[in-house]
Amino acid sequence: MARQTPLNEAHRKLGARMVDFAGWDMPVQYSSVIGEHEAVRTGVGLFDVSHMGEVEFSGPGALDTVNALISNDLARIADGQAVYAGLLDERGTFVDDVVAYRFSPERILICVNSSNREKDVAWMKTHAKGVAPVDRSDDYAQIAVQGPKATGLVQRLTKTDLSKIGTYRFAEGEVAGVKCLISRTGYTGEDGFELYSAAGDAVALWDALLTEGQQDGVKPCGLGARDSLRTEMKYALYGNDIDDQHTALEAGLGWIVKLDKAAFIGKEALVAQKAAGVKRKLVGFELTGSGIPRHGYAILKDGAPVGEVTSGTMGPTVKKAIGIGYVPTELSAEGSTFDVDIRGRAVPAVVVKTPFHKKP
Amino acid sequence: MADNIPGDLKYTREHEWARVQGTSVVVGVTQHAQESLGDVVYVELPKVGATVTEGKQFGVIESTKAVSELYSPLTGKVVKVNDGLSDNPSTVNTDPYGAGWIVEIEPSDPKQVDGLLDAAAYTALLQNS
Numbered sequence: 001m002a003r004q005t006p007l008n009e010a011h012r013k014l015g016a017r018m019v020d021f022a023g024w025d026m027p028v029q030y031s032s033v034i035g036e037h038e039a040v041r042t043g044v045g046l047f048d049v050s051h052m053g054e055v056e057f058s059g060p061g062a063l064d065t066v067n068a069l070i071s072n073d074l075a076r077i078a079d080g081q082a083v084y085a086g087l088l089d090e091r092g093t094f095v096d097d098v099v100a101y102r103f104s105p106e107r108i109l110i111c112v113n114s115s116n117r118e119k120d121v122a123w124m125k126t127h128a129k130g131v132a133p134v135d136r137s138d139d140y141a142q143i144a145v146q147g148p149k150a151t152g153l154v155q156r157l158t159k160t161d162l163s164k165i166g167t168y169r170f171a172e173g174e175v176a177g178v179k180c181l182i183s184r185t186g187y188t189g190e191d192g193f194e195l196y197s198a199a200g201d202a203v204a205l206w207d208a209l210l211t212e213g214q215q216d217g218v219k220p221c222g223l224g225a226r227d228s229l230r231t232e233m234k235y236a237l238y239g240n241d242i243d244d245q246h247t248a249l250e251a252g253l254g255w256i257v258k259l260d261k262a263a264f265i266g267k268e269a270l271v272a273q274k275a276a277g278v279k280r281k282l283v284g285f286e287l288t289g290s291g292i293p294r295h296g297y298a299i300l301k302d303g304a305p306v307g308e309v310t311s312g313t314m315g316p317t318v319k320k321a322i323g324i325g326y327v328p329t330e331l332s333a334e335g336s337t338f339d340v341d342i343r344g345r346a347v348p349a350v351v352v353k354t355p356f357h358k359k360p
Numbered sequence: 361m362a363d364n365i366p367g368d369l370k371y372t373r374e375h376e377w378a379r380v381q382g383t384s385v386v387v388g389v390t391q392h393a394q395e396s397l398g399d400v401v402y403v404e405l406p407k408v409g410a411t412v413t414e415g416k417q418f419g420v421i422e423s424t425k426a427v428s429e430l431y432s433p434l435t436g437k438v439v440k441v442n443d444g445l446s447d448n449p450s451t452v453n454t455d456p457y458g459a460g461w462i463v464e465i466e467p468s469d470p471k472q473v474d475g476l477l478d479a480a481a482y483t484a485l486l487q488n489s
Contacts, residue, residue, distance in 0.1 A: 029398060032398065033398055224398070290402075290446070292401065292427075321402075
């Protein structure tokens with residue numbers, strides 16, 4: 001039996017098409033993936049992301065404990081800020097990608113991918129020196145409110161001054177009378193918030209956002225739109241674009257790896273790889289021939305396989321067939337060309353600057 | 361939701377429809393198929409003149425998330441393809457039995473059409489699936 005979020009019944013009432021996603025019964029779409037994608041680009045959309053996991057480190061030494069586990073640096077940010085980071089293994093490849101919230105040096109909350117939750121918790125328990133991680137995933141629900149009209153919508157439901165919460169910052173407050181962690185983060189490329197509430201409050205919060213958002217044309221959005229939105233931004237998806245076979249430097253995520261901070265797992269491997277040179281890179285490309293690139297398709301140069309597509313879609317906003325994939329470094333510069341093997345056809349593609357979608 | 365299953369068409373178990381039009385047969389996918397697929401974003405068509413075989417793949421239809429094969433209801437020759445789908449693949453969603461048609465086939469044996477499901481049989485198939 002697939003796991004259900006507290007909003008499962010609410011999705012069914014809205015007529016969502018439900019699918020199994022990493023063991024969770026989740027909405028893939030309510031009306032249409034493209035319509036939901038456009039709602040987020042031009043108005044506001046709601047996503048149930050309660051399947052994501054939350055792990056808490058609480059007590060003296062929490063910051064140092066977490067900093068030795070993640071690639072980014074919690075010592076460089078202030079309380080009330082969050083960072084995107086890698087949980088890396090000794091090879092510098094990904095156990096997971098996470099967002100770490102710094103409430104104080106003694107309280108850090110880490111949001112992890114649902115598919116990796118058990119693995120991450122076990123890994124953190126093994127590797128944490130100091131404060132022990134506590135899996136709080138079942139206590140939290142999470143709703144993402146995303147789009148140019150997201151701030152207006154959430155602001156009407158809260159006394160917290162949202163103009164004071166910058167990107168990758170958060171505050172504790174009430175939204176529609178529900179206690180929330182209000183985080184200015186997201187996975188769509190649009191402005192917006194991720195609202196973490198108690199699991200039992202999720203339905204009240206969801207309903208309030210849907211009702212208040214009517215004047216904005218708010219749409220509930222499924223995992224389909226979430227995937228096309230993040231692909232247009234070239235945001236990495238664990239299991240597709242990043243995994244335990246590719247390092248953070250190969251994934252182009254050097255910016256979340258602070259090699260000058262104190263030791264963390266994976267640091268030595270990445271220092272060595274940086275010195276030796278990175279041999280393959282994750283690039284964004286557009287097809288110049290017809291078709292759609294998909295996860296797992298081979299990337300060819302002169303007929304020979306040299307890489308692999310990790311994500312691909314017909315971008316609903318950019319209106320092009322776009323893809324993400326690993327190629328040898330010599331093919332990674334903007335303008336480089338190669339082919340994608342689409343069911344036996346070699347379809348030409350060109351490396352382009354990302355994100356694919358640029359805000360107007 | 362109610363499935364739209366026109367009474368004058370023939371159907372396959374793979375959710376294609378076939379409409380006899382003179383000596384040839386126009387083929388598309390059903391309302392049920394387009395709803396299950398979701399937003400259609402690409403249709404890979406055969407070439408005019410290509411030979412297609414009953415029950416064998418003749419093209420591919422892709423939605424935002426899924427890649428699905430198209431199976432030919434008949435054996436014969438492709439005499440026309442719907443080129444309009446390359447610019448507007450979503451026509452398959454908005455008008456599956458009309459402007460969203462996919463190919464026109466000249467069957468090697470016109471009697472093949474008789475072997476396809478009629479609307480009642482296709483309705484029963486959907487109800488039992």
